[in-house]
Amino acid sequence: MRVAIIGAGISGLACAHELERHGIMPDIFEQQRRVGDPFNHVAVVLQILHRPVKDQLKDLRENYHISLRPASVLKKITMHTPKVTGSVYGNLGYLLLRGQSENAVTSQLLKQVKSPVYYNTRGDYEKLAREYDYVVVATGGSEITSILGCWEDVSLNWVMGSTVLGSFDPNAMMMWLNTEYAGNSYAYLTPFNRKSASLVLVASNANREEIGYYWKKFWEVEGFDYKVVSLWDLEHNSGFVYPHQVGNILFVGNSGGFLESFLGFALYSGIVSGVLAARSIARGWDYESCLGQLVANSKYSITLRRLLNRMTNKDFDHLVALLTTPGIKQLVYNTNLDFIKTSAVVLDFVERVKTLWPGKTVTGREKWKREI
């Protein structure tokens, strides 16, 4: 069987690895001259996002045969809003290197793959769909999915990030929620080590012209005195995808809508979607049916994103005060309660009850949004 994978990122390489386990050697097309983001940063895998899975790296190893070495274990998250600062502690997830270094996630994945990667080669999905039995779209973007009519935008963001020098706890991350510079998204700091860290601002509904202004505001409001050693920016959008397969073309990773809309994370679900696409190709399974849990999680995160989109700074203050209240923080962060699903289900219920209130009319679009 001949399979082409467009994109040697996280989901494309995970897909190739699983195909190889089934005796299929795909051809991988990568437009860059090497794998990995062209800048270094530190990604987080947050335990709270993927429950009931307790340890995502263990789950990837045991159920998807992908081994990843983290840079460190995440033991502390400090959240800042304009008026509240609170921390949570425990086994909260992992920090992983991104970029092109030897220990970056994509480099680690590439070492586990034997299939040929054709670098400096843009994959033309129409041509490949004619030449191969299957084409897996793993481009990290929505272009092909949109052309094929399967993509609906959910959250549009512009991101600016930097490597900064200072003094950091390698097991701790910081987050900031403040509409003054992040809109309804957020900013975060994740350490490479004790001396350097990634500082990233995700600004909702911003564009390239505006992001510099928000970045300046972020530094002014928070009063950082870190030394900046590199700076980058990019567009970062999430969307809802349906269906996930058109003819012999399958969508995985960000292209498959697996960048969750709540916080914009995709490492774990991107890898899982790549493996599931490979299994459905190799075993003749229906891809859409394999995706049940991942798609359900995407829907929950869209519900929570809709809530965040309506929040003010005052709401953020209340939220962080609540999440870091003794008792509640243990329940949310130190048990295996499926917080994302539970909150989404409760919110959805509240929304539905509101629509039953006399005088409240529901537009067709609101109804559709509620259903996705």
Ligand SMILES: Cc1cc2nc3c(=O)[nH]c(=O)nc-3n(C[C@H](O)[C@H](O)[C@H](O)COP(=O)(O)OP(=O)(O)OC[C@H]3O[C@@H](n4cnc5c(N)ncnc54)[C@H](O)[C@@H]3O)c2cc1C
């Ligand atoms: C700044 C930033 C921070 C993030 N932080 C986190 C985090 O902390 N935690 C988390 O879980 N997720 C995080 N994410 C999200 C997650 O890392 C990405 O969404 C994930 O890499 C998506 O994987 P992918 O396989 O879909 O795409 P990618 O890993 O982006 O790979 C896509 C590849 O396809 C190639 N390509 C594109 N078009 C073509 C073409 N036509 N032909 C050939 N090759 C092509 C690209 O060059 C690229 O190599 C972050 C994303 C960004 C941008």
